[in-house]
Amino acid sequence: MHIGNVEVECQQGDIAGQLGIDAVVNAANAQLRSGGGVAGALHRAAGPGLAEECRPLAPINPGQAVIxxxxxxxxxxxxxxxxxxxGVDEPAEDLLAACYRNSLQRAEEQGLRSVAFPAISTGAFGYPLEPAIRVAVDTVLREAPSLEYVRRVRFVLHDAGLRDQFERILTEMAQRR
Known part of the structure; x- marks a missing residue:
């Protein structure tokens, strides 16, 4: 789906195996360390150099993004x-939207053409799936027209059911614009 000059897509797969994408987004912990889920997968695939580079950037706050x-x-x-x-970090919706918005801003600052996102906060952080998807899609749709460099945003989901849910909500929300 195209929103202005930006292609927005949903794909089932592994966030650590996104060929042809300039930046993948890590659903990080505050200390930017390896952990479970997305952070663990990315740190394992990236090797020890990633943890070393992250160390002086930590800690980060909810909604913040670093590259x-x-x-x-x-x-x-x-x-x-x-x-x-x-249920802990409030206002949760605003903080989640800031994750997507600030990640896109970091990509813009580097002149990147493509970014792949996981479903941020939906795993161990317990954000309910449908509201999280709506925040993610709404934020990307709002930001897309103002992006100067980013031309592709991909949502990378670990299973087909989640991908289908993202696609349904993306289609529904894009048609309302």
């Missing part, structure tokens, strides 16, 4: 953002 090189990933960059813990 590092991709090390051994197939992507030149990793954008790390800390999603809100649902």
């Amino acid at each position: 590092t090189s991709g090390h051994e990933l197939p992507n030149p960059y990793v954008i790390h953002t800390l999603g809100p813990v649902y």
Whole structure:
């Protein structure tokens, strides 16, 4: 789907295996360390250099985004953002939107053409799926017309059901614009 000059797509797959994408987004923890889920997958695939580069950038706050090189990933960059813990970090919706908005801003600052996002905060941080998807899609749709460099935004989802849910909500929200 095209929103202005930006192609927005949903794909089932592994966030650590996104060929042809300039930056993948890490659903990070505050200390930017390896962990479970997306952070663990990216740190394992990137190798120890990623943890070393992240160390002086930590801690980050919910909604904040920082950028590092991709090390051994197939992507030149990793954008790390800390999603809100649902029911703890408030206002959760604003903080989650800031994750997507600030990640796109880091990509713009580097002149990147493509960014791949996971479903931020929906795993261990407990953000309910449908509201999280709506925040993600709404933020990307709002930001897309003002992006100067980014031309592709990909949502990378770990299973087909989640991908289908993202696609349905993306189509629904784009048609309302």
